[in-house]
Amino acid sequence: MSDPTTQLTVLFMPESAHGPTNQCIGIGKVLLDRGHKVVFAAERSWEGKLAPLGFVEALVDLAPPDPGATDEAAGQFWIDFINETSPEFRKPTLEQLASFVQPTYQALIDGARYAEPQLKAIIEEHRPDVLVEDNVVAFPALVTSGAPFVRIVSCNPLEIRGPGIAPVFSGYAAADPSGWEPFLAEFDRTHQETWEAFNAWVQEQGAPPLPARDFVHTSEVANLYVFPEELDYTDARPLGATWHRMDSSLRETDAEWEMPDSFAARPEGAALIYLSLGSLGGADIELLQRLIDVLGTTEHRVVVSMGPRADEIRLTANMVGDAIVPQTKIIPQVDLVITHGGNNTTTESLHFGKPMIVLPLFWDQYDNAQRVDETGYGVRLSTYGFTDDELLGAVERLLADTELRARAAATGEAIRSRGGLRVGADVIERVGLDHVRGRG
Numbered sequence: 001m002s003d004p005t006t007q008l009t010v011l012f013m014p015e016s017a018h019g020p021t022n023q024c025i026g027i028g029k030v031l032l033d034r035g036h037k038v039v040f041a042a043e044r045s046w047e048g049k050l051a052p053l054g055f056v057e058a059l060v061d062l063a064p065p066d067p068g069a070t071d072e073a074a075g076q077f078w079i080d081f082i083n084e085t086s087p088e089f090r091k092p093t094l095e096q097l098a099s100f101v102q103p104t105y106q107a108l109i110d111g112a113r114y115a116e117p118q119l120k121a122i123i124e125e126h127r128p129d130v131l132v133e134d135n136v137v138a139f140p141a142l143v144t145s146g147a148p149f150v151r152i153v154s155c156n157p158l159e160i161r162g163p164g165i166a167p168v169f170s171g172y173a174a175a176d177p178s179g180w181e182p183f184l185a186e187f188d189r190t191h192q193e194t195w196e197a198f199n200a201w202v203q204e205q206g207a208p209p210l211p212a213r214d215f216v217h218t219s220e221v222a223n224l225y226v227f228p229e230e231l232d233y234t235d236a237r238p239l240g241a242t243w244h245r246m247d248s249s250l251r252e253t254d255a256e257w258e259m260p261d262s263f264a265a266r267p268e269g270a271a272l273i274y275l276s277l278g279s280l281g282g283a284d285i286e287l288l289q290r291l292i293d294v295l296g297t298t299e300h301r302v303v304v305s306m307g308p309r310a311d312e313i314r315l316t317a318n319m320v321g322d323a324i325v326p327q328t329k330i331i332p333q334v335d336l337v338i339t340h341g342g343n344n345t346t347t348e349s350l351h352f353g354k355p356m357i358v359l360p361l362f363w364d365q366y367d368n369a370q371r372v373d374e375t376g377y378g379v380r381l382s383t384y385g386f387t388d389d390e391l392l393g394a395v396e397r398l399l400a401d402t403e404l405r406a407r408a409a410a411t412g413e414a415i416r417s418r419g420g421l422r423v424g425a426d427v428i429e430r431v432g433l434d435h436v437r438g439r440g
Contacts, residue, residue, distance in 0.1 A: 036429070227247070279308070
């Protein structure tokens with residue numbers, strides 16, 4: 001696919017969260033290795049983290065800069081966010097539409113509005129041949145530049161709406177559609193005014209109207225989504241020819257991880273488990289500490305991604321961990337993953353053929369948890385309602401299920417053979433090369 005005579009300039013605009021940015025880093029590194037220039041119009045908190053990987057940092061602010069802000073202050077923002085918001089995660093997903101999902105969309109919209117002139121200036125400076133957006137709200141500058149844009153969906157693909165599938169953010173079962181219409185009606189009730197105002201502003205910037213219920217454009221040229229075929233919904237909701245599935249998007253930039261000698265020499269029957277609630281969920285230290293304490297009663301060895309409040313977490317004797325760990329190097333070595341159900345962790349776990357216990361916190365994590373459970377690759381537990389016996393029982397059941405472990409391993413091998421990272425890079429590269437050749 002790569003044309004050694006043509007160097008493209010590819011601009012990525014990922015959501016500021018770790019999941020979308022990390023998966024864009026994965027694709028971007030492939031394009032970089034092919035000789036293309038890769039520009040990241042990422043949120044400013046990524047400053048200094050992308051350039052060492054070879055990318056051009058063209059960062060944007062999503063709100064007025066705070067002159068007194070520091071890295072510590074940025075980290076404290078997310079700690080405060082989880083502390084203030086975590087009570088919402090205990091509500092049914094239907095109730096979260098008004099109290100969490102709509103305010104989150106509004107905050108993202110405010111960021112898009114603020115970033116628009118900055119993004120236009122970045123595009124004017126770098127003149128990208130193809131623009132890539134991995135976000136859940138539109139940035140009009142990406143679709144009005146004159147160059148083609150590619151959309152990436154790095155959340156659960158229920159975000160690509162259609163008949164025959166459960167509503168995104170609901171966590172509802174595929175086999176029981178009874179709650180689907182009431183959920184969509186409540187989504188419309190709580191989001192319609194926000195959508196109408198944003199849609200009007202998007203068109204004022206010269207961009208096309210937004211699709212109904214969607215806050216982001218779909219590309220007419222090419223769209224990507226990150227989700228394994230084995231979990232996908234395409235049997236119930238087929239997708240058009242512009243959509244391309246990346247079964248996984250495994251970044252290749254994580255540092256190596258060496259298993260401690262005590263873990264390698266663990267007693268017979270003791271498994272190795274990876275525990276992570278993600279970059280945000282880890283700030284809910286009451287939940288994380290409870291999981292640690294319960295798992296601390298077992299003979300298993302546990303690697304813990306401790307999150308932004310790591311200094312407040314007490315690991316037990318059978319554990320090691322750090323605030324940030326090289327997840328893609330750890331998962332291949334473990335027997336089981338206990339996760340919040342973020343799309344990166346879900347797809348990475350299945351990429352390596354690992355069963356999961358999923359305790360969702362917010363957004364599409366409910367959908368991933370439900371899909372893992374109903375396809376038989378793991379167990380969904382009530383995040384704040386599980387009992388100690390439920391968690392421990394799920395751990396032992398999944399570890400003892402040799403049929404599941406063999407099926408998961410075979411699925412992981414199939415996913416790895418499909419090379420999702422390079423599928424995504426190929427699509428973006430083709431779009432860019434077609435544009436350059438057409439221009440010439």
